[in-house]
Amino acid sequence: MTGRTARGPALKPRKNPEQSRSAETVRTILEGAARVLEERGLAGYTTNAVAERAGVSVGSVYQYFPGKEALTAALVARETGLLIAAVRDAAGAATPELGLRRIVQATVAHQMSRPRLALLLDREESRLQLADSLDAVTRAISGALLALLGRLEPAPPVEAQVAAGDLFALLRGMVDAAGERGERAGDALEQRVLRAVFGYLGLPPAGP
Amino acid sequence: MTGRTARGPALKPRKNPEQSRSAETVRTILEGAARVLEERGLAGYTTNAVAERAGVSVGSVYQYFPGKEALTAALVARETGLLIAAVRDAAGAATPELGLRRIVQATVAHQMSRPRLALLLDREESRLQLADSLDAVTRAISGALLALLGRLEPAPPVEAQVAAGDLFALLRGMVDAAGERGERAGDALEQRVLRAVFGYLGLPPAGP
Amino acid sequence: MTGRTARGPALKPRKNPEQSRSAETVRTILEGAARVLEERGLAGYTTNAVAERAGVSVGSVYQYFPGKEALTAALVARETGLLIAAVRDAAGAATPELGLRRIVQATVAHQMSRPRLALLLDREESRLQLADSLDAVTRAISGALLALLGRLEPAPPVEAQVAAGDLFALLRGMVDAAGERGERAGDALEQRVLRAVFGYLGLPPAGP
Amino acid sequence: MTGRTARGPALKPRKNPEQSRSAETVRTILEGAARVLEERGLAGYTTNAVAERAGVSVGSVYQYFPGKEALTAALVARETGLLIAAVRDAAGAATPELGLRRIVQATVAHQMSRPRLALLLDREESRLQLADSLDAVTRAISGALLALLGRLEPAPPVEAQVAAGDLFALLRGMVDAAGERGERAGDALEQRVLRAVFGYLGLPPAGP
DNA sequence: GATGAATGAGCCTTCATTCAT
DNA sequence: CATGAATGAAGGCTCATTCAT
Numbered sequence: 106m107t108g109r110t111a112r113g114p115a116l117k118p119r120k121n122p123e124q125s126r127s128a129e130t131v132r133t134i135l136e137g138a139a140r141v142l143e144e145r146g147l148a149g150y151t152t153n154a155v156a157e158r159a160g161v162s163v164g165s166v167y168q169y170f171p172g173k174e175a176l177t178a179a180l181v182a183r184e185t186g187l188l189i190a191a192v193r194d195a196a197g198a199a200t201p202e203l204g205l206r207r208i209v210q211a212t213v214a215h216q217m218s219r220p221r222l223a224l225l226l227d228r229e230e231s232r233l234q235l236a237d238s239l240d241a242v243t244r245a246i247s248g249a250l251l252a253l254l255g256r257l258e259p260a261p262p263v264e265a266q267v268a269a270g271d272l273f274a275l276l277r278g279m280v281d282a283a284g285e286r287g288e289r290a291g292d293a294l295e296q297r298v299l300r301a302v303f304g305y306l307g308l309p310p311a312g313p
Numbered sequence: 314m315t316g317r318t319a320r321g322p323a324l325k326p327r328k329n330p331e332q333s334r335s336a337e338t339v340r341t342i343l344e345g346a347a348r349v350l351e352e353r354g355l356a357g358y359t360t361n362a363v364a365e366r367a368g369v370s371v372g373s374v375y376q377y378f379p380g381k382e383a384l385t386a387a388l389v390a391r392e393t394g395l396l397i398a399a400v401r402d403a404a405g406a407a408t409p410e411l412g413l414r415r416i417v418q419a420t421v422a423h424q425m426s427r428p429r430l431a432l433l434l435d436r437e438e439s440r441l442q443l444a445d446s447l448d449a450v451t452r453a454i455s456g457a458l459l460a461l462l463g464r465l466e467p468a469p470p471v472e473a474q475v476a477a478g479d480l481f482a483l484l485r486g487m488v489d490a491a492g493e494r495g496e497r498a499g500d501a502l503e504q505r506v507l508r509a510v511f512g513y514l515g516l517p518p519a520g521p
Numbered sequence: 522m523t524g525r526t527a528r529g530p531a532l533k534p535r536k537n538p539e540q541s542r543s544a545e546t547v548r549t550i551l552e553g554a555a556r557v558l559e560e561r562g563l564a565g566y567t568t569n570a571v572a573e574r575a576g577v578s579v580g581s582v583y584q585y586f587p588g589k590e591a592l593t594a595a596l597v598a599r600e601t602g603l604l605i606a607a608v609r610d611a612a613g614a615a616t617p618e619l620g621l622r623r624i625v626q627a628t629v630a631h632q633m634s635r636p637r638l639a640l641l642l643d644r645e646e647s648r649l650q651l652a653d654s655l656d657a658v659t660r661a662i663s664g665a666l667l668a669l670l671g672r673l674e675p676a677p678p679v680e681a682q683v684a685a686g687d688l689f690a691l692l693r694g695m696v697d698a699a700g701e702r703g704e705r706a707g708d709a710l711e712q713r714v715l716r717a718v719f720g721y722l723g724l725p726p727a728g729p
Numbered sequence: 730m731t732g733r734t735a736r737g738p739a740l741k742p743r744k745n746p747e748q749s750r751s752a753e754t755v756r757t758i759l760e761g762a763a764r765v766l767e768e769r770g771l772a773g774y775t776t777n778a779v780a781e782r783a784g785v786s787v788g789s790v791y792q793y794f795p796g797k798e799a800l801t802a803a804l805v806a807r808e809t810g811l812l813i814a815a816v817r818d819a820a821g822a823a824t825p826e827l828g829l830r831r832i833v834q835a836t837v838a839h840q841m842s843r844p845r846l847a848l849l850l851d852r853e854e855s856r857l858q859l860a861d862s863l864d865a866v867t868r869a870i871s872g873a874l875l876a877l878l879g880r881l882e883p884a885p886p887v888e889a890q891v892a893a894g895d896l897f898a899l900l901r902g903m904v905d906a907a908g909e910r911g912e913r914a915g916d917a918l919e920q921r922v923l924r925a926v927f928g929y930l931g932l933p934p935a936g937p
Numbered sequence: 938g939a940t941g942a943a944t945g946a947g948c949c950t951t952c953a954t955t956c957a958t
Numbered sequence: 959c960a961t962g963a964a965t966g967a968a969g970g971c972t973c974a975t976t977c978a979t
């Protein structure tokens with residue numbers, strides 16, 4: 106690993122063949138990568154392992170991704186897609202309270218589905234500085250939070266920008282930890298996260 | 314990277330020379346490791362780099378630590394020592410509220426002192442399964458929280474064990490993120506974390 | 522995968538000029554190879570790059586050439602064809618002096634037309650042991666030189682075989698170097714090469 | 730091979746321990762590289778092959794050279810050292826004619842000692858653009874030639890700069906070719922090269 | 938025939954660890 | 959004890975070649 110910290114080393118897929126056979130191979134590779142991450146952790150996450158797990162050759166991995174980081178980025182994008190959509194949606198909720206609840210819900214659901222994978226990708230996401238300087242999930246969630254906070258009455262006693270950052274960190278921290286502990290009950294976790302969120306904002310704890 | 318995932322590889326220092334020259338060398342090595350981590354990140358954190366930064370030979374590193382992971386573990390222990398002591402202390406505070414505040418305070422202070430180092434070590438800590446299965450910081454903070462929660466009136470509506478886990482995760486998440494953002498004002502951060510903590514527990518936000 | 526789904530009526534003549542079609546493809550591929558060599562050098566000279574540059578698939582390259590070396594050999598043959606013809610011609614010149622001049626002329630002209638390509642192919646030619654053990658150009662030029670030397674009066678004081686080898690080497694050396702230096706004036710170079718050639722043979726420097 | 734054509738990717742040795750054990754290892758590695766080049770050619774010239782042939786591990790190769798190219802550069806420097814010294818010396822010869830003879834002599838001697846190695850290194854030398862833009866040998870020989878040409882009477886009818894380039898090319902071309910042909914008689918070759926050189930310069934062929 | 942996705946041997950390089958001095 | 963040269967397994971990646979469509 107050469108100390109490439111601040112460059113932009115091709116994180117985009119090499120081809121984007123949303124068609125026929127190739128798309129299938131891409132899916133296979135991504136799922137292979139996900140499985141390797143879940144089963145062997147970051148230490149076992151090698152391009153050769155991914156290829157083997159996916160049942161393709163290393164060459165095929167590099168046919169579609171210019172490098173390992175690009176593969177990781179693509180996996181992040183894939184895993185994150187639903188979450189981002191849900192979060193975007195939440196920003197337009199009827200009330201900010203409802204929006205917050207929806208964001209928490211979506212994040213919890215996302216982390217519950219493949220906890221180890223989600224956790225490891227969170228780590229990789231912050232290690233590589235994907236995208237501009239902030240990855241898509243962070244941007245999406247923080248953005249949605251920001252929008253919701255603006256509509257809150259009374260306005261929270263903390264600057265919105267900062268509050269969004271705090272809430273995102275708090276949310277991710279709790280949810281990742283729950284995943285690591287093996288917690289599987291989404292509803293319960295959701296309630297607890299909301300206690301912290303509403304408490305932070307000085308709102309009365311909303312009933313379920 | 315050797316695929317040692319499931320073994321129990323000697324994480325304790327090889328010698329425990331609380332004396333003379335050796336202790337000094339150990340300190341030098343640990344500080345070298347800390348500096349490397351801060352300056353070159355996880356990618357640049359190699360045993361040779363540590364030795365060079367510390368002004369000793371690689372051989373000396375292996376004289377005092379059975380392997381890289383042991384070195385990391387020792388660094389974690391060193392960095393964590395003060396925090397753990399402070400947290401233990403907090404458990405005996407006059408009121409649980411005060412105890413909570415003290416824990417938050419200590420954690421914030423700890424993260425603020427060497428933010429990048431603290432962040433990277435947090436990550437390594439959870440990557441390696443240090444100690445029995447839970448590292449010392451986690452145990453200390455969770456334990457202290459648990460003790461304090463038991464004294465709380467009214468008792469929080471969440472099982473104490475779970476609450477302790479949540480609060481620890483929330484705390485660490487917020488503090489790490491603040492460090493990553495480059496935040497340097499400890500007091501402000503402390504207040505905000507407390508809002509979340511007290512909110513989670515259903516307590517009225519305590520004034521500063 | 523060309524969407525050739527609808528089979529219309531047979532619009533093509535029954536008898537395809539398969540020959541000329543193939544020949545055209547071969548030409549395209551060879552020119553692709555030449556372009557890649559000129560633009561990306563030996564390092565960028567890959568079969569995939571050639572195919573892409575030629576606008577055909579890799580498969581097609583292998584349809585016409587059994588391997589990369591065969592492709593290179595064919596390119597050498599193509600590039601060398603005119604030169605060889607000119608050199609053969611020169612062997613029959615009225616006087617040996619004129620013949621020598623013609624050979625030099627042809628070689629200079631050849632190298633000037635596509636200098637980088639000529640240089641790189643010279644290298645590849647000697648790397649691969651093309652042909653029997655001596656490639657066509659070497660054989661042609663050396664042969665012509667040999668014939669001319671036999672007619673020279675007075676006979677050069679060096680064995681003809683050896684002299685032919687020397688002159689060829691000298692010629693190629695000077696011409697390649699001129700190409701590498703970016704020299705573009707054929708006439709001047711020709712004169713200088715002739716000085717060396719005639720000097721080597723102990724002949725008086727012939728005027729232009 | 731990524732098209733790194735114009736960068737300066739560390740061509741200097743990593744360490745320059747002209748002492749004790751290390752120097753011996755460096756020598757061993759360089760000789761291994763030379764042997765591999767002679768025995769297996771450019772195609773078989775891999776860092777692993779070099780290490781194996783030298784009886785050391787790949788790691789040791791990289792301990793002393795930052796990369797394969799640096800190794801090649803060092804080998805070129807080693808092989809070229811004597812030649813360069815001799816050529817430098819020749820520039821100060823009593824008469825320019827004598828100087829020319831000495832340069833030819835040294836070059837012939839150099840190429841005769843390990844012909845295949847010299848040939849392959851010549852190629853590599855021009856492939857990598859070692860040093861500033863011109864490699865040491867080229868600089869040394871061209872420089873010496875330039876100095877000598879300036880002292881020549883009558884002055885050659887060609888611009889000195891150009892003449893130096895031509896003579897160097899002619900020299901190298903003839904000598905490389907002789908090596909490739911397996912010629913082993915240094916004196917004879919030397920005489921023939923001198924015929925071309927003196928002829929080029931319009932000087933009377935000097936007796937041995 | 939043409940296509941281009943797929944293959945996999947093999948290359949360069951790194952780095953945790955050992956051991957002779 | 960300290961040193962640092964030496965080791966070599968393992969990782970990321972390329973590219974000539976094949977073959978199902």
